[in-house]
Amino acid sequence: MQIxxxxxxxxxxxxxDLAAKTGYGIVDWRRDWCVGQMRLPGCKADAKLPDxxxxxxxxxxxxxxxxxVVNPGGVLPDRWVETIVTAIESGMDVASGLHMKLGAVPxxxxxxKAHGRKLSxxxxxxxxxxxxxxxxxxxxRLLTVGTDCSVGKKYTSLALEKGMQxxxxxxxxxxxxxxxxxxxxxxxxxxxxxxxFISGAAEWLSPANEPDHWDVIEGQGSLFHxxxxxxxxxxxxxxQPDAFVVCHEPTRRKMRNVEHPIPxxxxxxxxxxxxxxxxxxxxxxxxxxxxxxxLDEAAARRTIEETSTRxxxxxxxxxxxxxxxxxxxxxxxxxx
Amino acid sequence: MQIxxxxxxxxxxxxxDLAAKTGYGIVDWRRDWCVGQMRLPGCKADAKLPDxxxxxxxxxxxxxxxxxVVNPGGVLPDRWVETIVTAIESGMDVASGLHMKLGAVPxxxxxxKAHGRKLSxxxxxxxxxxxxxxxxxxxxRLLTVGTDCSVGKKYTSLALEKGMQxxxxxxxxxxxxxxxxxxxxxxxxxxxxxxxFISGAAEWLSPANEPDHWDVIEGQGSLFHxxxxxxxxxxxxxxQPDAFVVCHEPTRRKMRNVEHPIPxxxxxxxxxxxxxxxxxxxxxxxxxxxxxxxLDEAAARRTIEETSTRxxxxxxxxxxxxxxxxxxxxxxxxxx
Numbered sequence: 001m002q003i004x005x006x007x008x009x010x011x012x013x014x015x016x017d018l019a020a021k022t023g024y025g026i027v028d029w030r031r032d033w034c035v036g037q038m039r040l041p042g043c044k045a046d047a048k049l050p051d052x053x054x055x056x057x058x059x060x061x062x063x064x065x066x067x068x069v070v071n072p073g074g075v076l077p078d079r080w081v082e083t084i085v086t087a088i089e090s091g092m093d094v095a096s097g098l099h100m101k102l103g104a105v106p107x108x109x110x111x112x113k114a115h116g117r118k119l120s121x122x123x124x125x126x127x128x129x130x131x132x133x134x135x136x137x138x139x140x141r142l143l144t145v146g147t148d149c150s151v152g153k154k155y156t157s158l159a160l161e162k163g164m165q166x167x168x169x170x171x172x173x174x175x176x177x178x179x180x181x182x183x184x185x186x187x188x189x190x191x192x193x194x195x196x197f198i199s200g201a202a203e204w205l206s207p208a209n210e211p212d213h214w215d216v217i218e219g220q221g222s223l224f225h226x227x228x229x230x231x232x233x234x235x236x237x238x239x240q241p242d243a244f245v246v247c248h249e250p251t252r253r254k255m256r257n258v259e260h261p262i263p264x265x266x267x268x269x270x271x272x273x274x275x276x277x278x279x280x281x282x283x284x285x286x287x288x289x290x291x292x293x294x295l296d297e298a299a300a301r302r303t304i305e306e307t308s309t310r311x312x313x314x315x316x317x318x319x320x321x322x323x324x325x326x327x328x329x330x331x332x333x334x335x336x
Numbered sequence: 337m338q339i340x341x342x343x344x345x346x347x348x349x350x351x352x353d354l355a356a357k358t359g360y361g362i363v364d365w366r367r368d369w370c371v372g373q374m375r376l377p378g379c380k381a382d383a384k385l386p387d388x389x390x391x392x393x394x395x396x397x398x399x400x401x402x403x404x405v406v407n408p409g410g411v412l413p414d415r416w417v418e419t420i421v422t423a424i425e426s427g428m429d430v431a432s433g434l435h436m437k438l439g440a441v442p443x444x445x446x447x448x449k450a451h452g453r454k455l456s457x458x459x460x461x462x463x464x465x466x467x468x469x470x471x472x473x474x475x476x477r478l479l480t481v482g483t484d485c486s487v488g489k490k491y492t493s494l495a496l497e498k499g500m501q502x503x504x505x506x507x508x509x510x511x512x513x514x515x516x517x518x519x520x521x522x523x524x525x526x527x528x529x530x531x532x533f534i535s536g537a538a539e540w541l542s543p544a545n546e547p548d549h550w551d552v553i554e555g556q557g558s559l560f561h562x563x564x565x566x567x568x569x570x571x572x573x574x575x576q577p578d579a580f581v582v583c584h585e586p587t588r589r590k591m592r593n594v595e596h597p598i599p600x601x602x603x604x605x606x607x608x609x610x611x612x613x614x615x616x617x618x619x620x621x622x623x624x625x626x627x628x629x630x631l632d633e634a635a636a637r638r639t640i641e642e643t644s645t646r647x648x649x650x651x652x653x654x655x656x657x658x659x660x661x662x663x664x665x666x667x668x669x670x671x672x
Contacts, residue, residue, distance in 0.1 A: 130409055131409065131563040131564070131593070132562055132563045133562070133563070133593075133594055134562025134563065134594050134595070134596055135594075135595065190531060191530070191531050191532040192530055192531070192532070193530070193531050194435070194527075194528055194529070194530060194531070195526060195527050195528065195529050195530070195531045195534050195566065195567045195570065196410075196435065196527040196528065196563075196564060196567060198531050198566040198567075199562060199563055199564075199565070199566060200563065223569075223611075224614060226468055226469070226470025226535060226573045226574075226614055226615050227467040227468045227469070227470065227532075227535055227536070228467070228532065228535075229535070229569050229570065229573055229611075229614070230531065230534040230535060230566040230567060230568075230569045230570025230571075230573070231531045231532060231534075231566060231570075232566075233559075233565050233566045233569045234531065234565065234566025234567075235566075237562045237563075237565055237566070238562075257467070258469055258470050258471075259470070259471065260470055260614070271610070271611075274607070275559075275565070275607075278560060278562055278565070278596065279562050
């Protein structure tokens with residue numbers, strides 16, 4: 001899936017920031033790709049971009065209207081259709097992170113056909129994948145894994161990409177979720193792939209590359225999450241990472257949306273190594289990313305230090321304190 | 337999904353028996369439903385049914401052409417299309433276990449429409465699943481797991497269902513693959529479910545039941561297969577089995593379609609227990625099912641005895657020698 005840039009970010013008329021977190025993620029990491037935001041009356045979200053309409057955005061060069069919001073039920077409300085059709089008529093593609101496909105709305109499908117524009121539903125994959133083969137391929141790979149879902153794997157991956165590039169490494173973020181696809185302009189929502197092709201999709205996502213090039217692959221779910229561990233394992237096997245970083249949210253007590261406790265970081269490392277060795281015998285953990293958003297700075301620093309000592313690995317909050325300790329370890333472990 | 341009987345089994349031009357395992361499975365468990373088989377030039381598979389063409393099969397009463405073969409990647413080769421269209425034109429429905437939908441081939445879709453015939457893709461489910469919750473539910477569950485794909489998990493499950501019923505246990509086979517769905521008329525092809533819903537589909541497949549009722553759940557893939565382990569793990573978490581049986585083919589040296597070696601049975605038991613404990617802390621192995629089709633009887637008996645001794649578990653070839661030792665252990669471990 002390839003999304004043309006730059007974007008006009010469509011925030012609709014959503015009532016809170018949470019509903020716009022896809023849009024905010026795009027702005028956090030790819031501000032330069034966004035010419036502006038478009039909001040309908042009643043919108044309470046604000047991505048801090050210039051407000052503009054379709055015509056103005058086209059004049060500024062926008063090539064894709066990005067639906068950067070979620071809506072209860074994942075449905076596309078009728079009141080957004082007019083804007084989307086206008087964007088298509090003006091010559092823009094449309095990309096959406098909603099569950100409901102853009103093409104399921106007849107007016108949108110017809111407009112896209114009539115004007116030869118592309119509709120991209122990043123939660124749905126039209127790409128045909130092969131089954132994973134598990135064969136080693138050149139290039140280096142780092143995968144973020146989690147003690148739970150929604151603990152910061154995407155942000156950690158993006159911060160690592162940036163930090164690694166700053167240290168002169170060749171590094172590319174590889175998106176495996178809908179927001180990540182908007183941020184990288186390419187990728188696959190692996191949780192939307194047919195189950196037989198999870199590892200195959202991961203192999204497609206991260207093809208052979210130069211020996212010193214790093215793919216930084218966004219992880220999904222957790223090997224310990226009873227809803228999504230299958231996705232996590234298929235992604236691990238297909239990614240065949242040389243290195244992984246464990247992402248953790250230290251104040252959480254139960255796994256997201258279920259009653260299961262959060263696993264110990266040591267168990268996550270151990271099971272990831274054990275399963276990951278199937279496709280990369282040299283897999284190793286290079287650090288722990290701790291999401292300290294719920295802690296004050298003193299508690300955050302203390303938690304990071306204790307975690308680092310306890311597991312004998314570099315630890316940091318990638319967003320709050322940067323990724324330097326983890327990138328240092330990566331360079332040590334994989335010189336040249 | 338209702339598939340009209342009797343069947344004409346289509347074996348295409350596949351080059352080995354493994355590729356025809358869907359057809360063989362239907363014949364082994366539902367011989368009476370099949371009027372014959374149809375093979376194209378070069379076909380190396382043989383389901384031991386009368387060979388016949390479309391006209392002859394129609395005359396014999398065949399109502400559905402069943403695509404009883406699998407193909408790497410699940411694609412329907414162009415050279416099969418003519419036969420399928422001819423069958424439709426003669427008045428037959430078509431049912432397929434391939435990943436690729438029959439209706440995705442325009443000639444097939446048009447013929448079905450023109451002649452009012454039904455196309456059934458058993459790998460595709462229209463059922464909407466929830467994500468797995470991992471919550472314990474009443475009833476007992478046995479899952480077959482494998483050292484590889486295609487080692488006899490479905491046959492073992494069907495033989496266990498029969499053997500358990502003969503011993504007075506309440507037992508029902510639960511199909512998780514296309515052949516099983518053809519055989520049982522119910523089930524879900526879990527490898528065709530969207531990745532996020534693998535464990536949810538397994539929970540749906542095996543709902544709450546009486547405390548002494550056993551679901552005998554057909555396993556898929558292997559935790560050690562780099563193409564399909566994600567499916568295997570999601571199924572394990574959703575099935576939350578009390579007991580599992582390891583299925584093994586002792587003469588195989590590499591895993592199916594990849595270069596990876598077959599794992600040791602002890603590693604399969606250990607990793608299955610470790611991962612399975614997430615949703616059922618009491619999970620345990622109750623036996624080993626050995627597919628001895630490639631061995632003479634003396635070698636088969638010796639292999640079974642050695643395996644049983646080595647791992648301290650009852651072992652048998654369920655098809656050749658029955659499931660009694662394994663059912664005995666099950667009754668011992670789960671009395672009342």
